[in-house]
Amino acid sequence: MLIVGIEFGEREFIIELDNGQxxxxxxxxxxxxxxxxxxxxxxxxxxxxxxxxxxxxLDEDISIENIFSGEGSHESKHSLRKWLKSRNQLTMxx
Numbered sequence: 767m768l769i770v771g772i773e774f775g776e777r778e779f780i781i782e783l784d785n786g787q788x789x790x791x792x793x794x795x796x797x798x799x800x801x802x803x804x805x806x807x808x809x810x811x812x813x814x815x816x817x818x819x820x821x822x823x824l825d826e827d828i829s830i831e832n833i834f835s836g837e838g839s840h841e842s843k844h845s846l847r848k849w850l851k852s853r854n855q856l857t858m859x860x
Contacts, residue, residue, distance in 0.1 A: 767787075767830065768784045768816030768830070769781050769782070769784075769812055769816045770782050770812075770816060772810065772819065774807050774808065775790075777794070778790045778791055778793055781819075781830075781833065784816065789833065794838075795836075795837075796826065797839055797841065798839070798846070798849065799821070799826065802823070802824055806821065807821070809823050813827065814829075816830075818830060
């Protein structure tokens with residue numbers, strides 16, 4: 767199965783698969799998506815012919831296998847804090 771479409775809700779993103787099935791995925795499983803602006807969320811592209819999704823602005827890749835596993839992000843808290851700090855510095859112009 768491959769991803770052929772994506773939509774965003776307030777607390778989830780919905781992927782559409784090539785078989786027509788739609789799957790709701792909670793944003794909370796992927797902290798970088800939780801902190802993203804609506805524009806950053808929409809700025810994504812399919813990778814591997816639909817085997818995953820890439821968000822350039824967020825430096826985030828999510829595979830269909832990861833979505834099906836339900837495990838969410840494997841990013842460490844330390845890595846997430848470092849990423850959030852770099853985002854804050856960019857926002858503040860530092």
